[in-house]
Amino acid sequence: MDIINNPEVRHDFVILFDVKDGNPNGDPDAGNMPRVDPETMHGLVTDVCIKRKVRNWIEGSVGNKPRYDIYVKHQGVLMKLHKQAYEEKGLKSTGAKQDRETVKTARTYMCEKYYDVRMFGAVMSVEYNCGQVRGPLQLTFARSIDPVTPLDLSITRVAVTKENPKAKDGGEEDSGKITEMGRKSIVPYGLYKGYGFFSPFFGRDTGVNSEDLKLFWQALGNMWDLDHSASKGLMSCRGVYIFSHDKPEGNAPAHKLVEDRIRVVKKADVEVPRSFEDYDVQVCEQDLPEGVTLTPLYI
Numbered sequence: 001m002d003i004i005n006n007p008e009v010r011h012d013f014v015i016l017f018d019v020k021d022g023n024p025n026g027d028p029d030a031g032n033m034p035r036v037d038p039e040t041m042h043g044l045v046t047d048v049c050i051k052r053k054v055r056n057w058i059e060g061s062v063g064n065k066p067r068y069d070i071y072v073k074h075q076g077v078l079m080k081l082h083k084q085a086y087e088e089k090g091l092k093s094t095g096a097k098q099d100r101e102t103v104k105t106a107r108t109y110m111c112e113k114y115y116d117v118r119m120f121g122a123v124m125s126v127e128y129n130c131g132q133v134r135g136p137l138q139l140t141f142a143r144s145i146d147p148v149t150p151l152d153l154s155i156t157r158v159a160v161t162k163e164n165p166k167a168k169d170g171g172e173e174d175s176g177k178i179t180e181m182g183r184k185s186i187v188p189y190g191l192y193k194g195y196g197f198f199s200p201f202f203g204r205d206t207g208v209n210s211e212d213l214k215l216f217w218q219a220l221g222n223m224w225d226l227d228h229s230a231s232k233g234l235m236s237c238r239g240v241y242i243f244s245h246d247k248p249e250g251n252a253p254a255h256k257l258v259e260d261r262i263r264v265v266k267k268a269d270v271e272v273p274r275s276f277e278d279y280d281v282q283v284c285e286q287d288l289p290e291g292v293t294l295t296p297l298y299i
Contacts, residue, residue: 022233142194
């Protein structure tokens with residue numbers, strides 16, 4: 001077994017991805033403009049956005065196999081899944097105040113059946129109480145290496161939504177509007193860096209195995225190609241760097257690995273970055289802490 005697929009040890013990792021002429025993660029509170037840190041104008045992509053892409057890739061690739069169904073699906077109804085767990089395990093619901101053994105049985109069922117519950121965790125303590133799960137795989141927000149410049153562009157549509165009443169009543173066809181305006185928000189270019197952490201202690205609790213981890217690493221590299229859209233532009237994985245420890249509690253602080261040993265800097269002759277080639281990724285592999293192994297993927 002490759003060490004990166006070992007669920008019995010700790011893993012800390014870095015993911016690099018970029019966007020060209022697209023919106024990597026719109027903010028609904030800001031008219032779906034790309035998310036930014038308002039003080040520095042660095043771009044942000046939420047952990048929820050990244051996990052959505054992982055879920056979509058798992059569902060599309062192995063979601064029909066046992067253990068790899070997805071709990072949080074597009075337009076899914078979570079309560080139906082809770083009820084299904086009770087029915088399949090022969091449990092009786094008494095509402096949110098459920099007895100401990102019933103909740104434990106339902107919780108175990110949800111962890112075994114749903115990949116994203118097992119890996120990311122879930123709060124399922126509502127009617128048909130299935131308990132709460134703290135996932136062993138946690139992600140941070142990703143932040144762009146340099147400030148980004150969100151653009152709000154005007155677009156036109158040559159078809160209109162409603163027929164012109166004047167034209168319908170015999171008026172001239174061009175007496176009303178013949179096009180409609182819209183908006184599209186993009187980032188011209190941004191290279192983003194995010195962090196992730198796997199805890200074997202929580203992994204034991206939810207039942208994570210080596211195949212689960214293997215699929216997660218595959219998702220980080222391949223999920224972008226299942227998520228192309230005009231609004232997202234071109235998004236690509238530019239590297240995953242996994243620091244694997246040889247013991248569950250780890251051999252070194254996470255920040256000294258993912259922050260200090262994976263650095264991304266803009267090249268000296270570049271004023272405004274517009275491609276991945278405008279950056280240097282500096283990986284420090286020398287003198288790694290004893291018991292720590294670095295595995296780069298997708299570079």
